[in-house]
Amino acid sequence: METPFSDFSRLGEEFRRCRKPVVVVGSGIFGSVMAERLASDGGRDVFVLEKRSQFGGNSYSAPDPETGIETHRYGSHIFHTKSQRVWDYISRFTKFNTYRHKVMITRRGRVYAMPISLFTINTFFEKNLKPADVAPFLAASAEKFRDRVPANLEEKAISLIGEDLYRAFIKEYTEKQWGRPAAELPAEIITRLPVRRNYNIDYFNDPFQGIPIDGYGKLFARLLENPKIRVFLNTDYFDVRGLFPESVETVWTGPADRLLDYKYGYLEWRSLRFEWETHNTADFQGTSVMNYADHDVPWTRIHEFKHYHPEREEIFESAKTVICKEFPAAWKPGDEPYYPINNERNRELYKKYAGEITQRPGWHLGGRLGAYQYWDMDRAVENALDLYERAFRR
Template sequence: MPHYDYLIVGSGLYGTTFAYKAKQAGKKVLVIEKRPHLGGNVYCESIEGINVHKYGAHIFHTNNKEVWDFVNSIVEFNRYTNCPVANYKGELYNLPFNMNTFNRMWPEVHTPIQAKKKIDDQRSEAVAALGGREPQNLAEQALCLVGKDIFYKLIKEYTEKQWGRSCKDLPTFIIKRLPVRMIFDNNYFNDCYQGIPIGGYNKLIEGLLEGVECKTGVNFFNSEYKDWKNYASKLVYTGALDEYFDYKLGKLDWRTVNFKTRVENTPNYQGNAVVNYTSHDELYTRVIEHKHFEMFGQEVYDCPKTVVSEEYSTEYEEGMEPYYPVNDDRNNALAKEYRKLAEKEEGVIFGGRLGQYRYFDMAPVIEQVLNIENI
C-alpha cells in the first residue's frame, strides 16, 4: 500500500501550491479532488477558443513581489487591468468610485474639490438624520460614507442582490470602508502587480501539479481516504470546515453563485470583461465577457465569437458550491468554535477559503503556503 507524506484534499490554489512546495521538498504527495477537473474555482473551460472562468471572474493582484515572482515562475502573466463598469438602468459608471464616476453622476462636477463638496454635503445629511447615533445597518453606514446618489444608484440594489437581504437588514461591517478616489483612474485595484495567466489559469494549476499524483472525481468523505492515516503521514484539508467535523456544532452558512453562460455571435459583446448591474431590473449581479481577460486590441476581433456569463448570487443549498462565508455574529462565533477543534486535530492542516471559513483573494492564499516552513 503506497504511503504518502501528504494527502491533500482539494486542488484549489492552497492545495496545489502546497503540493508544489512539498514536491520541491522531496515529499511524496497525493492530491484528491471531488470535481471532475483540477483547479478548484480558478478552473477554465475552453469554449470557442476562449478561456472561460467557469466559476466566476478571477483576477490575480498583489503587492507582494515574492508571490508575483512565484506565480510568474510557473506561467507568465499578462497585463490585464481590472476596470469594471457599473450599469444602472442603462447609465454607465466607472468603478471604483473616482472622478469619472462623479462627473457621470453629476455633470457639473469637474474637479476633485467639487466632487468632495458634493459627497460631503450628502454625507452630512445622512449623519444629521441619525441624530447623533451610530449607523445601525449597512444602508445607514453607506449613506454616511458616500451619500444618497451613489448609494441608491451603485450600492443599494446591487448589495441586496448579492446578499439576498435588504440593506437595512445587513450589518454595518460589510461596508465599513468604500474606496473613493479623487483622481481619474478606473483601475479597480491599487496593487503593484495584476494580470491573468497567459493561456488561462489551467496553465498555472498544471505547472503547480507537474509530477504530482492526482485523482479527480474522489469525494474525501465517501472514499477510502477518509481514513487518511492509512495512506499519509499528514492531511492537508481544504474542504468545508464544518463538514470535516460532520457538522457536530451546526452548519455554517454560505452564499453561492450560479452562472448562465452562452456564446454570442459577435466578436465584442459589451466591450469590457466585467459589467456590474446595480439595479433590481436585472436578476444577475454582473455579466462577464471572458475574452477580454486575455485578448486585447485586434485580438478581440480576430476571434469572431464571444462567451458571456451572467452571474446570480443566491443562498447556498446542499449540493451547490459554497463561495462566500456569511460574516454575521452567528457564523463568526460558530466558525471560531470549529477553528478551536481544528487546532486540536493532530497531523491536519486546514487551508483555503473553505477550510478556514474566511474569504481570501488568490494571492494571500498562495502567500500563506509560501510562508509555511518545513513542509
C-alpha cells in the first residue's frame, strides 16, 4: 500500500515522459477521488500537487505519536451519506466502524443533546411533552413571526424554533461562529433548524455513517496508490506551474480567486483555530464533540478523538486522551479558508472567477474551495465522480 510519492525536483522530467497527463491541484477528498478515477478507470497519468506536507486535505487523520489516538487534524470528520453510489465507491477503499455521531451542548453549566429533539426540549423546559405536542408548542413560541418574512438570521431562527430555544442554543453559538450579532447576519445562512419530535439524538439522519476503521490517512493512501498517480507534497502549484505547458488538462481544487491572482478582489471566508491538549485521564468529556453555547466560552466546541474508535479497545481504555478546542477566527488573505461567507457580494464575485476559469480549455474547477461552497465529504465525492463522468470518461 505504498503511495508513490515523487521528488519535487523530478516533477518536470516525469511529466515530459507521460502521454496525456492530467494535473490535479489539491489532494483533499475531491482531488484524491478525481486522481483515483483518472488513473484507475481512465488509464491516465496523474500529477497530484499538494502544498501541505501530507495528503488528504481537511479530512486527514493519523495516530497521535504519543498516545496512538487517531486524531482528525482539522476537526472531527464523520463520513455520512444518503447516497448508495457514494457509499459503494468509498467503501472500496476502507471499511467503516459502526460509530453514530451524537453531539452534546453545554449551556450555563448544564448539558443537552443537539440537534434539538424531544429530549432537549423536555430537559430544557423541565416538561414531559409527547411527540404530538412539539409542533403546537414551538408554533406558540414563534407566534410573532407567523405573518411576516424574517429579515435576518435571528428572526428566521425564532420563526423556526421560538424565542427561548433560540436564545439558549443558537444565538450565542452562532454569534461566536460568525463573529457578528445574529440580527446582522442574513436569514439565508439557515434554511432550517432540524427539530426532532422524538428521543432520537443521532446527529445525522443518513443511513450510511461511520469512521474509516484504520483512519482517513490510510483511506487516502489507498485512493492514491495506483502507480499512475504521482503525489508531490510540499508543492504549491504556483511554484511549479512553469514546468507544465499551458494546455495541460488541470483539475483545480484550490480557491478560485487565487488561481486568477485575485484580480476581481478577494472571496471572503471564516477561519478556525485549533488548540491541542493531551490529558492524563482516560476520558475527558465522555463524548466525541461537546459544543459550547455560551458567549463567555471562547471556543465553539471540544473534540475528543478516542471516542471515534471505541473498537480500538486498548487505546480507548488507556489513561491518556487527546482533545482539541475549536475557535472561530476572522479570516484575512493568507489565512486558512474554512467556511465561505455566502452573501451577495461573494456570490457575484465567485461567478466571475468560475466563469473565467471554466472557459479555459482543459481546466476544471472542483472541491469545496473551487466551488466556494460548504460541502460535506460525501458531496465532494459525488461531485468528483460526476466531474470525472462528464469531462473525462470516454
